[in-house]
Amino acid sequence: MSQNLRIAEEAAGVISDAGDDGLPICVSTATAWEMGMLVARGRVSETKDAKRWYDEFLKGAALSEQPVTADIFIASSFLPQLVHKDPIDRIIIATAREHDLTIITRDRAILAYGAAGHVKALAC
Secondary structure, three states: OOHHHHHHHHHHHHHHHHHHOOOOOEEEOHHHHHHHHHHHOOOOOOOOOHHHHHHHHHHHOOOEEEOOOHHHHHHOOOOOOOOOOOHHHHHHHHHHHHHOOEEEEOOHHHHHHHHOOOOEEEEO
């Protein structure tokens, strides 16, 4: 079994356990913007409009939205140590820090930031 598959199984286990425990599995509302941009730029070929695709994604995956607040926007500007230059990733990190959430990602910069102890992050 490859290491990548093991990591994916670990992430799937964490998600499954959260669902079994009745804990919400959240996605940042910033994800709606990212998904819209993927469609708008043609990076994802989708027959549905971006809003419908996002709504169906949330429903199909049984995800809750974690809103981005003014506090989170401001916190994303003051994260400790140099982190992602991508503002959406900074917002996702600030959201996770604000609500004590774990980010499940393949983004190496976020995973490194987590390894440094600044946010909970799990590779998928």
